[in-house]
Amino acid sequence: MPRTRKLGRATDSRMAMLRAMVTYLFENGKIETTLARAKDVSSMAEKMITVAKEDNLHNKRMVMGFVTKESVTHKLFTEIAPKYADKNGGYTRITKIGPRRGDAAEMAIIELL
Template sequence: MPGTRKLGRATDSRNAMLRAMVTYLFENGKIETTVTRAKEVRSMAEKMVTLGKQDDLHAKRQVFSYITKEDIAKKVIDEIGPKYADRNGGYTRIYKTGPRRGDAAEMAIIELV
């Protein structure tokens, strides 16, 4: 698991949250979340795109095991991976948007480049 941020959650809860957020990012193209969560999502999303670029069975199985929706995993392998075939990393971008109204947590938008 990349990164060392615990995000105030137990390990299994944190992993489930990150899997869901990565799936939602690939489904919609961008999401709004806190800066620390966005940085964790970025590391896993970039790993999934890198696996989607590879054309072997093991990489495909790793993508299908991490992303929670089968059609989104297929999209990563068939569309998103080949789209970034000539790019060496940097598949996502994080914009800071300012503090959240309720608790002043620093918010950000993470999107696919």
């Protein structure tokens, strides 16, 4: 079983943060965050896109249970997932942008391809 990053938070707080970041990524197409968070967001976003490739009621309910905005869920099923219909993964790109000025945390940009 792979190890998970705790990101210095309790499970419920961590999942809420990841849900919000994945929603924001689908809404805007790109976010800037720390490298560790970007890796977790990438993993969850790719799972949501894979589920959204097949448009049925069960998959819509699964995505709505994770994504926090109904308009973003609609966008995911109508615009984002059909764009990746012929790909088997690799829907996001993480680009390192160097250390943050305040605490030298490694920063990254995560974007949809």
